[in-house]
Amino acid sequence: MEFFSFDEAYLKRLRERDFPTEQHFVAYFRKLLVIKLRSRLRGSQAVDDIAQETFLRVFKAMGSERGIRQPERLGAFVNSVCNNVLQEFYRSSGQGTQLDDDTPEPVDHVLDLDGFLVSKETREQVRKVLDQLPEKDRQLLRAIFLEEKEKDQVCREFGVDRDYLRVLLHRAKNNFRVFYEKSGAERPRAPKQ
């Protein structure tokens, strides 16, 4: 895992429209924005529109006189702008705000990114991880991820509880990390200073 920090130098390069830094910034936060927005919205067009508008506003704020003053708060700022754009989307589409306390909890459904993070290489890496799992665990994940069956029912059928499912996903994710870090694929690299 490559660690970097959103520090003063990074923010300065963004303000100066340094291309590699902008590319990194967009790639890094776009992934997080899509994950966040897809957890709330099904339509990929709306997700793209909101992400695009979020970036526009963030870049505009960077260029303004008051701007973003605390580089370590850059991520929180992006999230906050996204929340505002999302609120506006809900109001304009007549859905009302989804962030009220009175709003009922969303239905418990697995994140669906509509293939956003899928690639041939990554799929094959995941296939290796799945092949190492016991058949029961493979079928459990198939029922949840692919067949999108209701999780409580699937857990009952397989004689497991929700914590088993979380631990299974956690272990599989860690096994997948080994292949993923070896390949070094598809991760936005921080630009060299």
Place this chain on the structure above:
Amino acid sequence: MEHLQAIQLKAAERYVLGELPSDLRERYEEHFFSCVECAEELSLAAAFVENSRAAMGSEPVMPPVRLPVSAAQRPAASGWLGAFLRPSFAVPVFAALLLLVTYQTFLVIPRLKTTATQSVGALATAAPQALASFSLITADSRGGEPLALTVAPGQPFSLYFDIPPAGNYSSYICEIVNSAGAAEFSLNISTEQAKNAVQLLIPSSSLGPGKHAVVVRGLGTQGSASGSATEVARYPFTLAFSQ
């Protein structure tokens, strides 16, 4: 949400499974937008789910593995099977089976031995008992504190953890080491056992309070000298006894 809370909550997994209530979800989002490590964890979890769908979507469907259904749920037998279940045939057959079972139960008495794992020897017990079990699976997460375990004095407990699949090892050595790094227990784990979560039974009072770690080393990769061991996982934990 603090980073440690996100790790302990398995927030990345709960997020992709859609299990976080809205207030926790928002707090986690505020956190992972600012935390590179948690952003990576979430991205990995999401990538794994997405690519699992793609990988499994192109596979043939295997017969489902399900729990056995109760007799009340089974459909009624018909045809040639129904003939075997007619009372005139079934009653004598079942009576003979009952005699056989009675003979086995009362004249051939099996000796029961239960062993929790192969790690610290066999545990003979005459009756089932609840066992405190602790997962070390998240203990190696970067940035996390060692897990704090509290057990009742004089009681056994179990630890379970994963062995990463990386490396072409012929087997593994698993040790429990104390804070000075000295091995307190050592056992061998086969590659077959390493495919699933490994569970260690720790006999009562065999570990003292304080800091310990489960250290897993791989043995005998291809091209390396036989007997060389490479550390592949380390799970620190702190043990305390309840009053």
